[in-house]
Amino acid sequence: MNKKTHLLISLGLALSCASALLINTHILNTKAIESGNYYVDFFNNYLRQDFTLSNGTTGKGNNIIYKTVQVNANSLVNKPEDPTRKNYDFLGWYLEEACENAWDFNADKVTKNTRLFAKWAYSTEQEDGEPIYTPPSTVLEESASSSYIIDSVMYFPITNNEVKLPRAALAKLAGNSDNVLPFMEYRVKSSKTISATYSDNKIIINCSGETREIAVKDDTISYTLSNSSYEDKAKKYEAKALEEENYHVMLAGSSSIEFWTSSKEDLDPIISYNHGIGGTTIEEWDECLNQRLVFPAKPKMVVYYVGINNVINSKESSTVIWNKLEAFLNHTHEALPNTQVQYIMMNRIPGFTSYFSVIDNVNSKVTEFQRNNSWLTLINPGTALLKKNGIPNVAYFRTDGLHLSLYGYVVWGGIVKKSIVEGLERL
Numbered sequence: 001m002n003k004k005t006h007l008l009i010s011l012g013l014a015l016s017c018a019s020a021l022l023i024n025t026h027i028l029n030t031k032a033i034e035s036g037n038y039y040v041d042f043f044n045n046y047l048r049q050d051f052t053l054s055n056g057t058t059g060k061g062n063n064i065i066y067k068t069v070q071v072n073a074n075s076l077v078n079k080p081e082d083p084t085r086k087n088y089d090f091l092g093w094y095l096e097e098a099c100e101n102a103w104d105f106n107a108d109k110v111t112k113n114t115r116l117f118a119k120w121a122y123s124t125e126q127e128d129g130e131p132i133y134t135p136p137s138t139v140l141e142e143s144a145s146s147s148y149i150i151d152s153v154m155y156f157p158i159t160n161n162e163v164k165l166p167r168a169a170l171a172k173l174a175g176n177s178d179n180v181l182p183f184m185e186y187r188v189k190s191s192k193t194i195s196a197t198y199s200d201n202k203i204i205i206n207c208s209g210e211t212r213e214i215a216v217k218d219d220t221i222s223y224t225l226s227n228s229s230y231e232d233k234a235k236k237y238e239a240k241a242l243e244e245e246n247y248h249v250m251l252a253g254s255s256s257i258e259f260w261t262s263s264k265e266d267l268d269p270i271i272s273y274n275h276g277i278g279g280t281t282i283e284e285w286d287e288c289l290n291q292r293l294v295f296p297a298k299p300k301m302v303v304y305y306v307g308i309n310n311v312i313n314s315k316e317s318s319t320v321i322w323n324k325l326e327a328f329l330n331h332t333h334e335a336l337p338n339t340q341v342q343y344i345m346m347n348r349i350p351g352f353t354s355y356f357s358v359i360d361n362v363n364s365k366v367t368e369f370q371r372n373n374s375w376l377t378l379i380n381p382g383t384a385l386l387k388k389n390g391i392p393n394v395a396y397f398r399t400d401g402l403h404l405s406l407y408g409y410v411v412w413g414g415i416v417k418k419s420i421v422e423g424l425e426r427l
Contacts, residue, residue: 038110040077042066045117071110079105083118091119130270131424133247133300136338140187148188148207155295155335164219168241169296173198175242223288233277237293244273246298253305254280260413282306286328305344311355318361333375340423347382350392351401377423381415
């Protein structure tokens, strides 16, 4: 079994269907029951740490669907192919998560919608965690005229030995003042040694006895949002800057990201940070929030969902929206050349059918754009939320006709997760 398969299994990803976090109180297969038929859900039953969503619902990360089958009432269900899990032995299917009563595929008949849970026995070493990430090389060729080159600080340019930084970036420097090299984009000759510290609003660089100072200016005010609600949320994320390590996965964008409240547990063991702010537009991320909430974390991958508020709130045309989105994606890649960028294409939403053509046109344009820009990965989970006639299935949305329901996140979030996992394997 290769490394990619190991990671997919350790996350409990079911490749045959859209998989994601299952809430303990989840609806047992919300598909309409046809006359005389029942559904059997087989769960991977990877029991991780319990957690509680903001609405009070409890759940277990990675307890997700392995397979769903439809059977006739009072009939036997065929035993699916055994699931596999690195470092565990599969011991059969049971009627409860605690695996007390085994299901007999030769005798037990399906008399109602049924849940079956996999039983596992620990066998060897611990499961794989997040794939190891190797940051870009910092080696400078020996023929270079300088001993070292400092390109930027958390992707903010240095001009005349001065760098201007917003709040979270400043916090990163202050909280790691003894060694700020990890927060800089630099190259140095292998024959030289380099160090960088932070003190009195200055970065002090020492390279084999050669010293240089870079002045650091507080430029927080330049990135202040006019919407006070958005600004308050941005400040809360910035306050957690020191808790967020470099080189992990950043989720960023509007309400579909913000309301994915189980994202951290859902993506475990991948380390991710959710900086979603509902209502925000493409330009707010391009001109302000990227610099405040994404750049300082130096992410190895950033996953965006932006644009829908330009459609339904700003009521902009598809041409205007695409021009903004194209600029945003290009600006992001220019600032984060070594970061994998993934963009979640906009969903059709049931409460706003008049905007379908705008959404579809923008999605078409970003698809064409991606063909010539391999650094961008597109995720299109919205298609899984549609009925066969192309109309959104209201079962996946809240009553407002705009935001995803818990069950919607099972589908939408699962497809996003699969793309993230596959993307990390390519790094």
